[in-house]
Amino acid sequence: MSKKVTPYKESELGKKEQVRQMFDTISGDYDGLNRVISFGIDLKWRKRMVKLLAAKKPQSLLDIATGTGDLAIAMTGTGAEKIIGLDISPGMLEVGKTKIKEKNLQDTIEMMVGDSENLPFEDQSFDAVTVGFGVRNFENLEKGLQEIHRVLKPGGTLMILETSVPTKTPFKQGYTIYCKCILPAIGKLFSKDRSAYTYLSESASVFPHGEAFNNILAKIGFIGIENKPQTFGAASIYVATK
Numbered sequence: 001m002s003k004k005v006t007p008y009k010e011s012e013l014g015k016k017e018q019v020r021q022m023f024d025t026i027s028g029d030y031d032g033l034n035r036v037i038s039f040g041i042d043l044k045w046r047k048r049m050v051k052l053l054a055a056k057k058p059q060s061l062l063d064i065a066t067g068t069g070d071l072a073i074a075m076t077g078t079g080a081e082k083i084i085g086l087d088i089s090p091g092m093l094e095v096g097k098t099k100i101k102e103k104n105l106q107d108t109i110e111m112m113v114g115d116s117e118n119l120p121f122e123d124q125s126f127d128a129v130t131v132g133f134g135v136r137n138f139e140n141l142e143k144g145l146q147e148i149h150r151v152l153k154p155g156g157t158l159m160i161l162e163t164s165v166p167t168k169t170p171f172k173q174g175y176t177i178y179c180k181c182i183l184p185a186i187g188k189l190f191s192k193d194r195s196a197y198t199y200l201s202e203s204a205s206v207f208p209h210g211e212a213f214n215n216i217l218a219k220i221g222f223i224g225i226e227n228k229p230q231t232f233g234a235a236s237i238y239v240a241t242k
Contacts, residue, residue, distance in 0.1 A: 001067045016088065016115070016139040022239050023067070024091035031068055031095070045161055045230050046070065046132065049237055056157050058127035059063040062086065063135020064148065067130045069096030071161070075130060086114040094202040117143045136207040145220045158222060160238040164209035164229065172225045209236060 023030070034042060049071070053061075058080050063072040066085030075083055087093050093111045100109050114120055116131075117140055129148045137145035148158055208216060213236075214225050222240035229236050 014139060015137075016117075019137050019139075020088045020187075023087075023089035027068065027089065027091035027095050030092065031070070041231055041234075042070075042133075045235055045237065046074045048230070049132075049159055049161055049227075050074050053128055053130070053159055053239070054078040054158060056128065058157065060126045061128045061130065062119075062121070062126045062151065063120075064129060064131045064144075065137060066096060066111065067092045067134070068098055069093075069109065069111065069206065071130055071132040072096070072111075073103060073105065076105060076108055078128075080128070081108070083109045085109060085111045088113070088115055089113075117147055119147045119151050120122065121151045123150055124156075125151045126156060127153055128157045128159065130159045130161075133163065135160055135162055138233070142216065142220065145217065145222075149220050149222065149242055154242055156221060156242045158217075158238075158240045158242070162207065162209065162213075162230075162236060162238070164173070164207075164233055164236040213238060 016020060021144060053075065056078075059079055059082070060085045061075055061078065061080040062071075063075060063085045064087075066072045066087045067089070069085050071137070072083050072085035085093070087096075090113055093113060097111050100106060100111065112120075116138055129152055129179060131148075135141065135144065152158065207213075210229075212228055214227055217225050217238065217240050222242060224239075224241040226239045228238050228239065
């Protein structure tokens with residue numbers, strides 16, 4: 001059974017609404033802070049995803065939890081003719097739309113407000129679905145993955161980039177110190193929502209990663225599941241097929 005990732009603070013609001021509000025609040029700071037927090041390594045991870053998916057030659061692609069559109073923009077490198085970036089946060093999407101317009105990618109990428117657990121698409125709509133640092137924010141992880149499975153075409157590819165926890169010394173200890181001390185401190189210094197980066201570090205630490213997440217994907221019905229650890233296990237790229 002997968003671990004439950006709790007909201008970042010006690011509230012009558014569900015996790016989904018808290019996450020939406022949180023990302024709306026930090027949307028203007030998100031890209032810059034993301035580069036600082038990851039030391040820019042997240043760009044390299046996305047490039048690896050593009051290289052892996054380009055070999056599949058997808059024509060239609062859905063990027064879930066697209067945020068400000070970094071992964072959707074990168075995925076134009078796969079040659080996909082149509083990319084939809086979906087996110088629950090209008091604030092993040094507005095930042096993404098500006099970036100897409102600046103890159104003149106409006107004909108390829110469409111940004112859309114939507115719920116990952118109730119996708120507004122017909123069955124078997126996409127050749128590929130990607131999620132970058134978003135599945136840990138799903139209120140109901142298995143429901144979200146079931147929706148992804150539903151909208152993928154038979155033989156379609158799911159590719160997820162998500163944080164994980166290194167298992168080897170000294171990387172495990174260093175990762176723990178970074179998540180518990182450094183990441184929240186950066187958030188307090190530079191973010192409008194100080195608790196947001198505490199939530200992000202906590203959600204990363206309790207999210208089922210590696211073999212545990214592989215097992216959840218298999219339970220949903222995905223096959224050919226691969227887990228590709230990145231940068232000493234600080235993140236993983238999961239690849240699976242419908």
